[in-house]
Amino acid sequence: MSTKNWPLWEVFVRSKNGLEHRHFGSLHAADAEMALENARDVYTRRNEGVSIWVVESKHITASNPEHNGELFEPAQDKVYRHPTFYNLPDEIKHM
């Protein structure tokens, strides 16, 4: 008997053409093909999707929440990236 564990896979499902794949959850499977089959059984039993992606979890590099400050805070004071920053007359249309 093999003592090797089945790796973990992340499952992404496109619910409808035109929409992006969204993360649905994860599962264990021996290989990619099996992960795809299992994902179909686990996550799309009620027509939730038209396309599935599986990615072995270890291949996902995630940002560290402890670094959120340095990563995301700098965007907070960049108000000039938003349309409301600009002072235009009220009469202006289509802008």
Place this chain on the structure above:
Amino acid sequence: MSEEQIKNLEEQFEARILRDDKIEPKDWMPEKYRQTHIRQISQHAHSEIVGMLPEGNWITRAPSLRRKVALLAKVQDEGGHGLYLYSAAETLGISRDEMFEQLHTGKAKYSSIFNYPALTWADMGAIGWLVDGAAIINQVALCGTSYGPYARAMVRICKEESFHQRQGYEIMLKLSQGTQEQRDMAQDALNRFWWPALMMFGPKDEDSPHTAQSMKWKLKRKTNDDLRQQFIDQTVPQAELIGLTVPDPDLKWNEERQSYDFGEIDWDEFWQVVKGHGPCNKERMDARVNAWEGGAWVRDAAMAYADKKQERKAKQAI
């Protein structure tokens, strides 16, 4: 596949588009659909990054910190737009390198508007107001296009574009409230950018042979002439509001059509610029190629560093 089978697939494909179904990268698609989309999406991507050049030139010369951060943020956005679009084109099986190659050798086109020079600070206003304004009209129409990755990129881009036009118009507004010299500068920028902006919508419908096919694939949702008219109708009142005059003696409100009549566009000029003889075609391409070649060592160094890290990790694992 037999001809019969292909014909069948084509019919199903057209039916899908007709019922507003989106096409995704792994779906079967006619070769011509694939090629047309590669061409249009990559040219759109090229326009975003070549479009960074005329404005990039003015970042260090912006008249205040407020103007500088706004322009910097806008040019940065355009780089991002290029990235979204190149990535969308890559889903159709063309590589980033191939697309750059096509741009740098002149095989691929980009929007002609960027072959005009940005001579004064007022041009930053005119470009944001008119060029981004025209681009937004085109791009809003494209949010409903049939190819999923392109449509999604467009939605994201349109959201980001809205400040571009407003920052441009704000520049024009301020100049038009300024000294005579500043007002003249704003008017001069409008004079130079008005007609090229109208040309951004492409040739007249009757001279646009691909329009029918593009409409069928929803790669175009409105014709060139319709979009151009929409732009004029929206923009003329905006010019009036800040006391600027649109440089077209034939421009006149048509009560019956509830729309502006306008003068003849100089299509000779349009084709000259498209064919590479605009005032800045050579300068823009030189700048692009220089940036690409000058940046080669950075790309190489990043790759070498990544390889080295990988090696170190492998060694540690032993």
